[in-house]
Amino acid sequence: MASSSESIIDSYTRTLDCVHCGLCLPNCPTHQVLGVEADSPRGRIYLMRALAEGRVEDPESIRPFLDRCLDCRACETACPSGVRYGEILEHTRAELERAKPKGGLAAWLTRNLLWHVVARQRRLRFAFSLLRLAELLGLRWLATKLRLMPKSMAELTPPVPPAAERTPLKPGLHTPPAGTKLRNVRVALFTGCVMEPMFGHVNRATMEVLLANGFEVRVPAEQRCCGALLVHAGHPDRARLLAAENVAAFAEDDLVLNNSAGCGCALKEYDHLLATDDGAAFAAKCRDICEFLAAEGLTATPAEQPLKVVYDDPCHLCHGQGVVNQPRELLQQVPGIDLIGANSSDDCCGSAGIYNLLQPALAQEIGQRKASNLAASEPDMIVTGNPGCMMQINSHMRRSGHLVPVRHPIELLLPPQ
Numbered sequence: 001m002a003s004s005s006e007s008i009i010d011s012y013t014r015t016l017d018c019v020h021c022g023l024c025l026p027n028c029p030t031h032q033v034l035g036v037e038a039d040s041p042r043g044r045i046y047l048m049r050a051l052a053e054g055r056v057e058d059p060e061s062i063r064p065f066l067d068r069c070l071d072c073r074a075c076e077t078a079c080p081s082g083v084r085y086g087e088i089l090e091h092t093r094a095e096l097e098r099a100k101p102k103g104g105l106a107a108w109l110t111r112n113l114l115w116h117v118v119a120r121q122r123r124l125r126f127a128f129s130l131l132r133l134a135e136l137l138g139l140r141w142l143a144t145k146l147r148l149m150p151k152s153m154a155e156l157t158p159p160v161p162p163a164a165e166r167t168p169l170k171p172g173l174h175t176p177p178a179g180t181k182l183r184n185v186r187v188a189l190f191t192g193c194v195m196e197p198m199f200g201h202v203n204r205a206t207m208e209v210l211l212a213n214g215f216e217v218r219v220p221a222e223q224r225c226c227g228a229l230l231v232h233a234g235h236p237d238r239a240r241l242l243a244a245e246n247v248a249a250f251a252e253d254d255l256v257l258n259n260s261a262g263c264g265c266a267l268k269e270y271d272h273l274l275a276t277d278d279g280a281a282f283a284a285k286c287r288d289i290c291e292f293l294a295a296e297g298l299t300a301t302p303a304e305q306p307l308k309v310v311y312d313d314p315c316h317l318c319h320g321q322g323v324v325n326q327p328r329e330l331l332q333q334v335p336g337i338d339l340i341g342a343n344s345s346d347d348c349c350g351s352a353g354i355y356n357l358l359q360p361a362l363a364q365e366i367g368q369r370k371a372s373n374l375a376a377s378e379p380d381m382i383v384t385g386n387p388g389c390m391m392q393i394n395s396h397m398r399r400s401g402h403l404v405p406v407r408h409p410i411e412l413l414l415p416p417q
Contacts, residue, residue: 097234265320
């Protein structure tokens with residue numbers, strides 16, 4: 001693994017790649033809303049470079065500008081110089097956190113919940129069981145009325161699914177139904193942390209589509225959280241512990257599939273996070289589910305869906321992984337679908353992990369703009385490939401009075417029942 005001093009030098013060197021052209025500014029969601037140079041990628045690079053050069057007397061003075069960044073990577077897509085902005089930002093956040101951890105209840109909760117709950121599946125499932133019980137008892141409504149839970153959080157978070165829908169996928173090898181023509185590719189499935197208790201139906205749909213199309217699927221029992229939220233929060237050392245366990249859990253697999261854009265981007269960046277040969281080898285075998293299926297082709301025809309559907313690009317899929325056309329190619333193979341476009345479909349929705357909880361006002365404005373653009377297409381359904389985006393878009397569509405279902409692309413690829 002690279003030393004801390006080598007990492008600092010490497011991160012600083014990458015800030016020098018910025019030629020200050022400003023092409024990133026109109027693509028940055030915070031600059032679109034605030035119109036402030038320091039709240040743009042170019043402005044933040046100036047600040048991070050000044051910090052590395054020792055020209056910032058009080059590092060805390062630049063922290064709010066870095067915290068307001070969604071790390072959506074839209075600037076990387078727009079940048080003609082190939083600046084790896086996400087890596088620079090995440091490194092600088094980590095250095096600030098090491099030098100002086102954030103104070104306050106929100107920071108303490110973030111550190112502890114991400115590591116002691118979200119990163120540990122049994123505890124996370126237990127937490128969701130308690131939340132489900134609270135909802136059945138009406139305590140969620142009461143907590144909102146008593147202002148113990150912010151209204152924005154209550155509106156954002158959908159009801160916890162029943163226990164039957166939160167049952168994790170069975171570990172081990174899953175084989176296609178009898179009579180299905182087998183492919184010569186065996187895959188492993190990364191099931192994620194929040195995906196299991198909140199979007200278990202997406203994991204089950206992913207498994208069903210893969211089996212129906214002839215793929216054997218292995219679900220390693222030892223897999224862990226991808227670590228993305230910890231990296232974004234400035235705790236890469238803890239994320240590395242999870243990453244190392246995932247590398248070991250999938251050591252025998254040639255391909256690792258995932259259905260969450262945020263997780264997928266993090267998994268593909270284990271080469272940078274771990275800075276080891278094993279990390280690089282693992283990153284190279286990771287694929288988004290739509291990226292994989294588009295390359296391999298569908299052999300099972302999806303069920304007919306006579307709907308006008310708009311596909312929205314998750315930031316960490318289109319900007320972070322460069323997967324843009326593949327989900328659309330798959331959706332166009334669904335009988336009956338009228339796939340339509342939306343204005344600025346690759347703009348951030350404001351979710352960005354837990355950004356919408358830490359920066360609610362800014363996330364709300366970004367989310368409202370996203371909902372407005374999607375609603376203008378008058379779709380029957382919105383499709384996007386990331387759980388945070390699904391929750392954020394669903395919340396803001398309902399706030400604006402549009403009761404349009406939001407689904408994952410894999411759900412529309414299910415064969416007829």
